[in-house]
Amino acid sequence: MNIKILVEGGGMKPGPALSQQLGPAGVNINKVIEKVNEATANFQGMKVPVELDVDASTKEFEVKVFSPPMSELVKKQLGIEKGSGAQLKVNPANASIEQIISVAKTKHINLLDKSLKSAVKSVLGTCVSLGVLVENKLAKEVEQEVDEGKYDKEIKEEKTETSEEKKKELEEYFSGVKKGQDLVLKQEEEVKKAAEEKADKKATKSVPAPAKPKKK
Numbered sequence: 276m277n278i279k280i281l282v283e284g285g286g287m288k289p290g291p292a293l294s295q296q297l298g299p300a301g302v303n304i305n306k307v308i309e310k311v312n313e314a315t316a317n318f319q320g321m322k323v324p325v326e327l328d329v330d331a332s333t334k335e336f337e338v339k340v341f342s343p344p345m346s347e348l349v350k351k352q353l354g355i356e357k358g359s360g361a362q363l364k365v366n367p368a369n370a371s372i373e374q375i376i377s378v379a380k381t382k383h384i385n386l387l388d389k390s391l392k393s394a395v396k397s398v399l400g401t402c403v404s405l406g407v408l409v410e411n412k413l414a415k416e417v418e419q420e421v422d423e424g425k426y427d428k429e430i431k432e433e434k435t436e437t438s439e440e441k442k443k444e445l446e447e448y449f450s451g452v453k454k455g456q457d458l459v460l461k462q463e464e465e466v467k468k469a470a471e472e473k474a475d476k477k478a479t480k481s482v483p484a485p486a487k488p489k490k491k
Contacts, residue, residue, distance in 0.1 A: 276300060278327040284318030284343070287311045300331045307336060314340045321347040345401040348378045359406025365456055369408040369449035371442070372417070372426050375399060377435035392430050396421055411448045 278296050287308050297304050307327065315323045318340075326339040342348070346358065353368040372395075379394035399421065402414035409417040420426065437445075 276329040276331055278329065280325050280327070281322050282311060282315060282325050284321045284323045285312050285316040286319065287315070297327075297329070300329055300334070302329055302334050302336055307338075310336075310338050314338045318343055318351075321351050323347075342382050345378070345382055345398060346405060348381055349398065349401050349405060349407065352378050353407065355407075358404065364459070366406050366408045366449075366452060369411060369445045369452070370402065371437040371445055372410055372429055373434050373437045375402070375409060375417075376430060376433060380433060380435065391433065392421065392427075395426070395430055408449065408452070411445065 280293070289304060289308060293307075294304060297307060311325055311327075315325065321343040323343045324341040326341070328337040328339065330336065343351075349370075350356065350358070352374050353370055355367045357367070359365040359367050375395055375398050376391070379391055379398045382398070383391060383394045396418055399409065399414045399418045402409055403418070407414060417426075421430075
């Protein structure tokens with residue numbers, strides 16, 4: 276019996292769905308949870324695909340752990356909880372090419388890409404979806420630069436460590452970007468609030484006043 280599940284790395288807990296799948300096979304669910312949590316301990320804070328290969332006759336099982344989804348790896352690498360819902364307006368982080376290469380190396384074995392360079396482009400594609408900046412630019416621009424060979428040296432050397440000087444430069448740039456984003460969002464919120472107040476006043480005025488009782 277083969278069971279595929281998506282679990283919280285190192286934090287799998289008992290649940291009805293798992294009981295329904297494993298219960299009929301007579302497998303010790305607590306033992307399964309223990310083994311899965313041990314196998315996924317390195318992926319804490321991320322959703323991890325896991326496959327359970329269960330032998331119904333012996334009640335034995337094997338745990339196979341697959342690399343988490345690309346978006347989870349990117350968010351973990353950059354220390355962000357979620358991506359942007361408005362990619363062209365809000366950028367949640369500013370990554371280095373070394374961080375992108377690090378994610379690509381982690382995911383490379385599970386991708387169909389023939390080379391690390393192709394894997395890097397796949398990671399950049401995820402950054403586009405999440406709204407993440409890379410090297411102070413939109414991820415789409417960096418995809419083009421990868422095609423042009425700008426980062427061939429870093430990719431060939433499989434560089435995954437970002438220098439302290441570069442980290443500081445990326446942080447300073449992103450700090451300026453975030454201030455601008457926060458200002459725009461604040462202005463938009465004020466405009467929205469003003470429009471809502473105007474609409475409320477208009478609605479109040481349009482309500483007819485109660486008729487005065489006639490004098491007898």
